[in-house]
Amino acid sequence: LTTKEITSNHLNIDTDFHTKFEEFLKKNGLRLTKQRAVILDAILTSPNHIDADTVLEKARTADKTVGLATVYRTLQVLTESGILNECAFNKERAIFEISQDAKHHHDHLICEKCGTIVEFHDEEIELLQKRIALRLGFELTNHNMVLYGKCIDKNKCKLRFAEKKN
Amino acid sequence: LTTKEITSNHLNIDTDFHTKFEEFLKKNGLRLTKQRAVILDAILTSPNHIDADTVLEKARTADKTVGLATVYRTLQVLTESGILNECAFNKERAIFEISQDAKHHHDHLICEKCGTIVEFHDEEIELLQKRIALRLGFELTNHNMVLYGKCIDKNKCKLRFAEKKN
DNA sequence: TTCGCTGCAAAGGATTTGCATTCTA
């Protein structure tokens, strides 16, 4: 068994992200503003798959004046700094997640009924992807894989669905 | 070796698609209009990964009056009929391809340098995906996988890049 | 003769941008 479910647990590493962000800003001649700090906080204390509107809403609980444009601009800076990562599973709006470094790369599994997103890593499939690319004459640099399915445990699925509603 | 590169070869099966489309329309009380026929033709005689604007441009060489709204509406009907398939690798605009039936399901490999899109099918990875989902408590219904890489044969890559330009 | 379809233009929704003002360093 090589599949490993990954659950994000940011709370104990918040400081690291703030430090990493500040270093990135300094290195690039950018400034640490109250809004940027508030937005990063909003993201770090939210579920790991989040869109601009949700970030705005949460950020505004700490600073009522934050604007949507600033959220979008900050999401961009955070992505450039390697702290965030834009997920490829929603065409309608951009979804971001805390970026794991290369060693913690993961893929996504989404339940079509309840919307639960599970992150996982599977070494066997990573190797297979590399091998397939080689066979076709390509050197693999990256990939994006999303599995869609249905929770087998119907009760758990219903519960998760109910949770989303509140 | 289970990986199989899939190259689309529509030309000899155009009639089948037209027939399939007509049957779908009839079955659903929809009408076969000149525009719908022209749009399907435009798609069948184009490279297999195409967006609405490209379809419009091509369709207009056969009928100057076709409108963009009709192209979008027809792309939707063609997708519902199972003839087209919306690809998930472009967030900016919708990309469509001729849909293979379940037996011909495939994934994509895209060269980051020249933009070449290779379609392939690999039974081993399909099985692995199913198994991973099960392990995590899900019944797999669908998936989307895109590999990104670089052509190992630099000359071929350059050539392909040049082709795109004209 | 029905309604489904069409083209056009207007509307939508997410994201970006211009600009005068504010604020970090």
Add this chain to the structure above:
DNA sequence: TAGAATGCAAATCCTTTGCAGCGAA
């Protein structure tokens, strides 16, 4: 104090929709 960042509103871009006229069955 310089110039980066902000909020707001306007602008973009792709896609969808409303509507009056058109045309397939």
